[in-house]
Amino acid sequence: MKRILICMGSSCFARENRENLRIIEDYLKSHGLTDSVHIDGSLCIGECSKGPNLVIDGTMYHGVDPEKLNEILDKELIAI
Numbered sequence: 001m002k003r004i005l006i007c008m009g010s011s012c013f014a015r016e017n018r019e020n021l022r023i024i025e026d027y028l029k030s031h032g033l034t035d036s037v038h039i040d041g042s043l044c045i046g047e048c049s050k051g052p053n054l055v056i057d058g059t060m061y062h063g064v065d066p067e068k069l070n071e072i073l074d075k076e077l078i079a080i
Helices: 010-030 066-077
Strands: 004-008 037-041 054-058 060-061
Touching: 004 010, 010 037, 010 066, 054 066, 060 066
Parallel strands: 004 037
Antiparallel strands: 004 054, 054 060
């Protein structure tokens, strides 16, 4: 099972991670991956200046905006 850790600390939350969470949930539903991917929220992952941040199976992504997010999800999840 893949794991996505999304930072929901105040800095990342204000920089669109709230919207990113919605996009991730919609992506998983539309690709039939809700049972194959677990999403966890984190209060902070310690990279506030580089946010919004998320981690997929140990790979950290910085500056993740909604435009980049689908590309990242395709790269990380489409093969499962």
